[in-house]
Amino acid sequence: MSQISNRPKVLLIGVNHKTASVDIRERLALKGGDAPAINLFAGLPQLEELVFLSTCNRVEVISSTKDPDDAKDAVKRLWMEKAGMDRGLIDSSLYSYEGRDAIRHVFKVASSLDSMIVGEPQILGQMKDAYRKAVEAKTSGAILNRLLNKAFSVAKLIRTETGIASSAVSISYAAVELAKKIFGELKGKKALLIGAGEMAELAARNLLSNGVSGLVVANRTLSRAVELAKELKGSAISLEEMESALLEADIVISSTGAPDFVLTGEAVRRVMRPRRHRLLFLIDIAVPRDIDPEVNDIDNVYLYNIDDLKGIVEVNKAGREKEARKAERMVDSEVIKFISWLETMDVVPVIQGIRQKAEEVRRNEIARSHSILRDLTPEQQKAVEVLTCSIVQKILHDPIICLKKETRDDGAKDILEAASRLFGLNGSGEDRHF
Amino acid sequence: MDNAVFQVTIFLYIAATAGFLINIITLKKAAAKAANAFLYAAFGSHGLAIALRMFMAGHTPLVTMHESLSFFAWCMVGAYLLMQAMKKIKSLGAFVTPLALVVMVASSLQTKKILPLSPALQSIWLPIHAVICLAAYAIFALAFCAAVMYLMQERQIKGKHLGAIFRRLPSLENLDTMIGRCLGIGFPLLTVGIITGSIWAENAWGSYWSWDPKETWSLITWFFYAALLHQRLTVGWRGKKAAIMTVLAFGVLIFTFLGVNLLIPSEHSYVTNFQ
Numbered sequence: 001m002s003q004i005s006n007r008p009k010v011l012l013i014g015v016n017h018k019t020a021s022v023d024i025r026e027r028l029a030l031k032g033g034d035a036p037a038i039n040l041f042a043g044l045p046q047l048e049e050l051v052f053l054s055t056c057n058r059v060e061v062i063s064s065t066k067d068p069d070d071a072k073d074a075v076k077r078l079w080m081e082k083a084g085m086d087r088g089l090i091d092s093s094l095y096s097y098e099g100r101d102a103i104r105h106v107f108k109v110a111s112s113l114d115s116m117i118v119g120e121p122q123i124l125g126q127m128k129d130a131y132r133k134a135v136e137a138k139t140s141g142a143i144l145n146r147l148l149n150k151a152f153s154v155a156k157l158i159r160t161e162t163g164i165a166s167s168a169v170s171i172s173y174a175a176v177e178l179a180k181k182i183f184g185e186l187k188g189k190k191a192l193l194i195g196a197g198e199m200a201e202l203a204a205r206n207l208l209s210n211g212v213s214g215l216v217v218a219n220r221t222l223s224r225a226v227e228l229a230k231e232l233k234g235s236a237i238s239l240e241e242m243e244s245a246l247l248e249a250d251i252v253i254s255s256t257g258a259p260d261f262v263l264t265g266e267a268v269r270r271v272m273r274p275r276r277h278r279l280l281f282l283i284d285i286a287v288p289r290d291i292d293p294e295v296n297d298i299d300n301v302y303l304y305n306i307d308d309l310k311g312i313v314e315v316n317k318a319g320r321e322k323e324a325r326k327a328e329r330m331v332d333s334e335v336i337k338f339i340s341w342l343e344t345m346d347v348v349p350v351i352q353g354i355r356q357k358a359e360e361v362r363r364n365e366i367a368r369s370h371s372i373l374r375d376l377t378p379e380q381q382k383a384v385e386v387l388t389c390s391i392v393q394k395i396l397h398d399p400i401i402c403l404k405k406e407t408r409d410d411g412a413k414d415i416l417e418a419a420s421r422l423f424g425l426n427g428s429g430e431d432r433h434f
Numbered sequence: 435m436d437n438a439v440f441q442v443t444i445f446l447y448i449a450a451t452a453g454f455l456i457n458i459i460t461l462k463k464a465a466a467k468a469a470n471a472f473l474y475a476a477f478g479s480h481g482l483a484i485a486l487r488m489f490m491a492g493h494t495p496l497v498t499m500h501e502s503l504s505f506f507a508w509c510m511v512g513a514y515l516l517m518q519a520m521k522k523i524k525s526l527g528a529f530v531t532p533l534a535l536v537v538m539v540a541s542s543l544q545t546k547k548i549l550p551l552s553p554a555l556q557s558i559w560l561p562i563h564a565v566i567c568l569a570a571y572a573i574f575a576l577a578f579c580a581a582v583m584y585l586m587q588e589r590q591i592k593g594k595h596l597g598a599i600f601r602r603l604p605s606l607e608n609l610d611t612m613i614g615r616c617l618g619i620g621f622p623l624l625t626v627g628i629i630t631g632s633i634w635a636e637n638a639w640g641s642y643w644s645w646d647p648k649e650t651w652s653l654i655t656w657f658f659y660a661a662l663l664h665q666r667l668t669v670g671w672r673g674k675k676a677a678i679m680t681v682l683a684f685g686v687l688i689f690t691f692l693g694v695n696l697l698i699p700s701e702h703s704y705v706t707n708f709q
Contacts, residue, residue: 178596182591182605183606184604184605184607275670276669276670277670277671277672277673278672279606279607279610299673299675300672300673300674302592304594
């Protein structure tokens with residue numbers, strides 16, 4: 001193996017709303033297990049670095065690895081085992097990108113170009129969250145640190161330079177449209193937020209700006225509920241009080257991170273009579289789901305999960321497509337910059353190789369002259385050491401400076417290749433004896 | 435004369451129906467505007483036709499099947515226009531107008547001869563009883579249209595196939611409110627209609643209630659709507675099942691209105707020979 005191809009590659013494997021249903025996505029999110037998903041993947045020796053991104057619309061393993069094929073296989077096998085899915089299903093839902101494509105994908109995801117609703121703002125926060133978790137778990141290293149931070153700045157750039165986020169549309173936009181078809185006027189309607197995530201907050205703001213008048217936030221940690229409720233001028237309750245809040249609510253948005261259903265069919269059935277059968281519109285944007293799907297079978301209750309909302313979203317896509325193309329061009333140029341940075345990483349092993357080799361030669365030569373040198377006084381021997389070291393360093397000085405400079409400027413692959421060959425770093429030299 | 439106006443009215447209804455159907459298919463606003471204008475014109479000329487017939491017959495023209503159906507359609511359109519003026523319900527015209535047209539065509543197929551009034555019918559109670567009953571029927575017809583729309587829209591939203599119908603139909607709550615209003619107006623009218631009928635029966639035949647088929651079926655219809663309204667007021671019963679019940683109740687009403695007359699001989703048969 002040459003030193004150059006030994007550089008770790010960025011590998012990305014995952015599913016999104018286009019390739020897999022919410023069912024599959026929530027299983028791949030591996031939320032129910034004892035250990036956080038990232039720890040499971042961190043156990044795979046094939047992955048050198050790792051960030052695990054899991055949102056309502058996607059589950060992705062972003063990694064750097066020396067052997068992408070092997071790593072891909074390992075990730076798939078882990079998913080098969082932990083999510084209890086067979087190979088066929090895994091293969092048909094997963095996509096994987098390597099190198100340049102993986103980098104572009106990460107940039108696109110961060111910039112919300114790969115979102116269900118292009119331009120929706122939540123994804124950046126979710127990605128930062130995923131990165132923070134990776135840093136805490138010490139699974140990200142030089143490459144992913146740089147990749148993710150670059151992705152965040154690309155996303156910010158695109159947000160400010162293109163009109164992609166101008167209308168700040170999101171899932172909530174679709175939800176509002178639907179709510180209007182159920183309730184007509186949203187004036188005077190009451191909304192209940194279960195879970196106080198970013199996504200729920202956005203949806204709530206959208207509802208409020210469309211006339212919804214009362215807002216209640218229910219959250220596991222009451223302090224967060226109070227905080228959000230204050231911001232949205234609503235009231236806060238704990239999860240235990242949820243059922244009484246359901247009596248009042250017309251629209252419910254659920255987005256907790258709970259592994260099980262927060263709202264069961266039985267609970268909803270119980271409240272319908274005291275509610276006097278008023279229509280109830282439930283939106284489940286959590287993965288895994290918060291609300292038992294059978295709730296949709298109850299009369300006068302309409303449950304939409306995130307996949308269902310996709311249908312309504314299709315409509316207002318066209319206008320943003322031009323801006324999306326502009327954004328894609330910006331992504332492309334950032335990808336090129338990132339790849340040249342990655343290539344400068346190649347210089348490190350080459351320089352190390354050259355130094356190592358020179359040192360080896362020096363030691364060997366001293367060892368060969370041992371019979372003559374051993375008669376010298378210790379001071380003289382020391383002087384020979386210093387002398388030889390100094391010669392080696394002087395000779396290597398210019399080539400190393402040159403290598404560093406050239407690769408920093410334009411990521412020249414040729415010069416690295418040449419250097420490796422000139423210094424015989426490609427492995428064949430090991431058998432030679434001096 | 436009244437017949438010529440009646441024919442013109444039918445053509446105006448055809449034009450209005452076409453306009454509403456074009457509007458619901460192409461979503462062109464101009465079509466709906468034109469349809470609305472045609473419908474107002476139709477309502478006017480229809481009213482004129484009824485007035486002319488009243489003038490020519492010398493009595494309230496609510497005796498034959500032709501007359502009753504025509505008046506029923508006129509009430510329906512009138513109630514629709516009134517309702518739209520108060521609170522506009524999207525695409526309702528595309529359901530009400532074709533129904534009115536069908537009733538008008540059915541009316542035009544009946545014999546249009548002006549019949550002399552039998553002695554039993556010569557009463558002030560004829561216009562009172564017939565007008566109130568037919569107005570109630572018309573209101574329930576609107577409830578029926580709204581219920582059909584509700585069921586269509588409900589199916590779209592429940593099934594999550596938000597297609598062309600979804601965009602064109604109004605919101606569930608607006609339809610439900612309209613059904614509720616129609617029941618709230620139609621049911622008292624029907625009640626008063628049945629009571630006035632019974633008073634008239636006492637005047638004409640000396641007995642308030644004689645269990646003739648029309649009376650029996652009126653009572654069944656009344657119970658249907660009473661149950662519907664009761665459930666709505668007490669436990670807030672609404673939604674899909676209430677809409678299905680509204681459709682069913684209207685089916686019973688149509689049977690009371692037409693079926694009984696066509697199938698079962700009765701005092702109310704709009705044929706001449708009353709005992």
